[in-house]
Amino acid sequence: MAENREEILANFQGITAIEDVAEAIYHLDESNWDLLTAINRVMPQDGNAAAADAQDDTHNVEMIDDDISVITPKTHPPDREDNNQASTSSINRNSTNGFVELQINWNNKMYGIKINGTATVSDLKKHLELISGVPSCRQLISGLGGSKAVPSATLGSLGLVKNAVVRLKSADQQMVADDDVAERLTTTYTLHIKHNDRDYTLKYPGTKSVREVKNDIYSLTDIPARHQSWTGWPSVSGLDDTVLAMVGLDLPQHELTVKRAPAKPLKEYKRIALRTEDNTIIVESSDSENSSVEEVEDTGFTGEDDMFVDIANSERLQPLMSENVEDEALGCIEFASRFRARYGPNIPNFFEGTLQDAIKESCLKPAKERKLLGVYLHHEQSVLSNVFCAQLLGSDAVLQTLSANFVIYGWDLTHPNNNNLLLTSVATALGSVASMTIQSIPVDRLPALVIIMRVRSNTEIYSVINGNVGVSELVGGLVEALERFAIQRDEDARLERERDARQRVKLEQDEAYMRSLEADRAKEEIKKQQEIEKNLELERAESERQMEEAKKEALRSEAAARVPAEPGAGSREVARIRVRLPPPHHDCIERRFNADDTLAALLDFLASKGYPQENYKVISSWPRRDLTVESHNSTLKSLKLCPQETVMLEER
Numbered sequence: 001m002a003e004n005r006e007e008i009l010a011n012f013q014g015i016t017a018i019e020d021v022a023e024a025i026y027h028l029d030e031s032n033w034d035l036l037t038a039i040n041r042v043m044p045q046d047g048n049a050a051a052a053d054a055q056d057d058t059h060n061v062e063m064i065d066d067d068i069s070v071i072t073p074k075t076h077p078p079d080r081e082d083n084n085q086a087s088t089s090s091i092n093r094n095s096t097n098g099f100v101e102l103q104i105n106w107n108n109k110m111y112g113i114k115i116n117g118t119a120t121v122s123d124l125k126k127h128l129e130l131i132s133g134v135p136s137c138r139q140l141i142s143g144l145g146g147s148k149a150v151p152s153a154t155l156g157s158l159g160l161v162k163n164a165v166v167r168l169k170s171a172d173q174q175m176v177a178d179d180d181v182a183e184r185l186t187t188t189y190t191l192h193i194k195h196n197d198r199d200y201t202l203k204y205p206g207t208k209s210v211r212e213v214k215n216d217i218y219s220l221t222d223i224p225a226r227h228q229s230w231t232g233w234p235s236v237s238g239l240d241d242t243v244l245a246m247v248g249l250d251l252p253q254h255e256l257t258v259k260r261a262p263a264k265p266l267k268e269y270k271r272i273a274l275r276t277e278d279n280t281i282i283v284e285s286s287d288s289e290n291s292s293v294e295e296v297e298d299t300g301f302t303g304e305d306d307m308f309v310d311i312a313n314s315e316r317l318q319p320l321m322s323e324n325v326e327d328e329a330l331g332c333i334e335f336a337s338r339f340r341a342r343y344g345p346n347i348p349n350f351f352e353g354t355l356q357d358a359i360k361e362s363c364l365k366p367a368k369e370r371k372l373l374g375v376y377l378h379h380e381q382s383v384l385s386n387v388f389c390a391q392l393l394g395s396d397a398v399l400q401t402l403s404a405n406f407v408i409y410g411w412d413l414t415h416p417n418n419n420n421l422l423l424t425s426v427a428t429a430l431g432s433v434a435s436m437t438i439q440s441i442p443v444d445r446l447p448a449l450v451i452i453m454r455v456r457s458n459t460e461i462y463s464v465i466n467g468n469v470g471v472s473e474l475v476g477g478l479v480e481a482l483e484r485f486a487i488q489r490d491e492d493a494r495l496e497r498e499r500d501a502r503q504r505v506k507l508e509q510d511e512a513y514m515r516s517l518e519a520d521r522a523k524e525e526i527k528k529q530q531e532i533e534k535n536l537e538l539e540r541a542e543s544e545r546q547m548e549e550a551k552k553e554a555l556r557s558e559a560a561a562r563v564p565a566e567p568g569a570g571s572r573e574v575a576r577i578r579v580r581l582p583p584p585h586h587d588c589i590e591r592r593f594n595a596d597d598t599l600a601a602l603l604d605f606l607a608s609k610g611y612p613q614e615n616y617k618v619i620s621s622w623p624r625r626d627l628t629v630e631s632h633n634s635t636l637k638s639l640k641l642c643p644q645e646t647v648m649l650e651e652r
Contacts, residue, residue, distance in 0.1 A: 008035050015185070015207075016042050020502075036142060100155045106132050106168040117156030121149050128168055140169045184245035190253045195221050201253075206245030214240070219437045219461050222445060223260045232256035318342070320378055321412035328354045328425055331418070335378075335410045339389075346394045348376070348408040355409060355425045362407035363454040367493035372453050372462075372485050374406045377422075377438065379446040380414040384467035388447045395471050401478045405485075413446065434461050441466070449474075451481045455488055552610070559607035567594050575636040576644035577602060582616070582651055595642045600632040602641075611649055619648045 009024060012035060018024045031038035098118070104111040111131055115124060121144065125136040132139075141149070143166040145158040185206040191213065193200045200220060204213060210233070214225040232255055233239060234248040320338045325331035329352070336350035351358045355375070362373040376393075378385060392398060402408055413419045427435035430452070441448050445466040453462045462484065465477045567574050573595035581587050591605055603613050618627040620641070627639065627647065636642055 005033055008033055011035060011185075012038055015039055018042070020498075034140065036140070040142075098156070100160060101163050102160070103163050103165045104128065104131065104168055105165055110165075112163075115155060118154055120151065121153050121155065122151040124155060125151075132168060132170075134168070134170045138170050142167045185243070187245065187251075189244045189249050189251075191249075192253050192255050193217065194255075194257045195223075195259065204244055206243060208244050209240070210242055210244065210247065211240040213244070215463065217258055219464055220440060221258065222441065222464065222466055223258065227261050229259050229261040230256060231258075319380060319412070319414065321415070321418055323415045324417045325421060328421060329357075331421075332410065335412055339378075339410060343389050343394065346399065347389075348374075348393060348399065348402045348406075348410075350376070350408050350410040355422075356429045358407055358409040359429055359452070359459060363452065363459045367489050367496050370454060370489055370492075372406045372451055372481060374402060374408045375438075375450040375452065376408060376410045377441070377446055377448045377450065378410065378412045378414070379443055380412070382443055382446040382467065384444075385447050388467040392469075392471055392474050395475075397475050398471065398478070401475065401482070405478075405482055430459060430461070437461055437464065451477075453481065453485050453488065454492070552612075555612060556608050556610065559604040559612070562601070562604045563608055564594065564597055564601050566592050573637065573642065575642040577636070577641060578644070578646040579606065579618075580646060580648045581611075582649045588646075593636055595637040596635050598632060599627060599630055599634050599636065599639060602636065603628065603632065606649070615652055617650045617652055619650055621646050621648070 005028075009021070009028065012028060013019070013021075013024050016024070016039060018027075027038045027041055028035075031041055098116060099114050100117045100119075101112070101114050102124075104113060106128075113127065113131075115127065121141075122136070124144075125139055125141070128134070128139060128141075129136055143164060145153075145160065148158055187206045189204055189206060189208075191200075191202045191204065193202065195217075200217075202213070202216070211225070214228055217223070217228065218225055236242050236247055239247070318338055318341070320342070321331055321335050325334075332350065332354070333352045336352055339350065340347055351361065353361075358373055358375075362371045378389075411418070411422050413422065423435045423439055426438055434452075438450065441464065445468060447467045449465040451462045451465070452459060455462070462481055463477060465474055469477070571594065575593045575595050575597070576590065577593060578588055578590045581589065589609065591602075593601060593605075603618065606616070606618065607613065613628045616628075619625070620627055620639075630639065641647075
């Protein structure tokens, strides 16, 4: 069970991007370690309501086949319903005659049921127990409205669409399903995509959504996602927001075909004409839906009030960039200066520096300070260049949008060497895929505005807006990129705040640890110093003791040398002195002296035994007196210590 929980924890963190292990475990514990319930807890959303509004990119989580949550851009808190969603047409709601109609998916079979809208989720579970035989406590239900589907909630209050699909599984099946989901999400899928005469083989992780694949194809084929017509995708509800893992792709490779969808009828035209050297008129007609370019014969347009720009005259203008530019930064400065000289002051503020510096200025700053990077690609040989620069880039709406939200980097691709220099710079800064994307833009679609943004810690091309568009379509493309960018920037800012908070906590912990470590080191130093001082004191005391012992030993040796020899057995007058030692010894020592020996001889004898008169008194028993205060020259006989006497030693 512990190993299974570790796997569920890893899958949960991988899907929800929650890095804090404690937070992830908290959500799993609250969900009884049910992976899908925990995901819905973190990112709750009614999957069926999301399917009813597939074109809305503001959903948090959409439930698709096999109970996989597809994470899409978030613009409002998880538990707060958008006002537009709240006003969904009652035609799709389960409110007919107060009954709720549901389609129950159990064991790969569908069961249609009709139940009163006042019935609770608990009542529905009892009804499902009769169908499936799975006890209510073992039922795992998805598609009822996420966190709103508490046991006491009525079915009518959940806002279910008519014939909403409710998926039923038992808890025993869920353990196997979680492993299968995790395996599919970690699988790499290969897509073989055919477009006209070109083939693309792309590899994506299972967590990539179909919408993101279509946006990537837009970069390669120049067909916007809304204009793409596909063949080969499996039939899945809410396909664009579905991750590849749950689409049902063929392995090891899935075959797809894409082409441009038929153009819609034009409603509004903006006609701009240019005159060529052979008097052929190039007329561009564009609106927000489509654009076209056609040639007509010159019918005699003359005069200074013509709406036409003579291309022959424009070709005599100074080119926007010199041939064979070697320094990228100088080339950008030259491009900005000449662009302003040609098209006047109402132009974007071009970045003067290298592409790598422009990426740092726009995409690599803290999330709150980031901007989008727009790479403007110019080509003198394109008939769209003058129109795009004068009419589109000079539009007030475009200029305001670019000035407030973009860093604009400009480059002229006219000369091959300059083209190669830019491709090399793009490959170095963004990778080979981005370089191939720019290289694949045909000259007749230039100029182009390549929008680059920071997405999930990667700097990559988001979209390419070609020159054959109108002002409204250009502004729409910029606004779409800004909306996606704002969502991603807010998410990155939240992650940065959480990361900064963790860093601050870690820094505070490190500082507290260092202070504690310094205090311990100071205590250890004090302890060592005290030990050193103690050892020095002991050494000093030992040295003094040894000196004192040496001094005492010298005094004993001198005193022993002065002690007269003990009288022989035949001596007549002998003083037998018995000395009683002080406590704790209680022993006695005895020595024979000549009666004519002086008191000094007795004191020297006692000093040689370690009892100097400086420390001990010599007391006679009767009469009691201190002999050390007597004259040391007095004889033992005169002191009445003959023929024998017992004396006592007392410490002073």
